[in-house]
Amino acid sequence: MTTPPEQDRPETAAERRARLARVFGDVLPETTQDERDPGVRRDDDSDPGDEWLRSQVPPHHGG
Structure with missing residues (x-):
């Protein structure tokens, strides 16, 4: 089983904020x-x- 390319490198701060905003909304x-x-x-x-x-x-x- 291969891993998706996103998991090959660490997540940047901007990517993390974008992912959290998609999941929880941008409330803060x-x-x-x-x-x-x-x-x-x-x-x-x-x-x-x-x-x-x-x-x-x-x-x-x-x-």
Whole structure:
């Protein structure tokens, strides 16, 4: 029995990320919030639920 060519060499990091994204979906961002500039928002970061939650914070909680 022969092995497929993909198994002859180690998997690269990009191939591993692509394989995991195919299996589990791409649910995690590339960077976390603490790694980004606080004033910069990216389109893929926006979540309507987060926006709603922020609007519900009382003023005395620093909202």
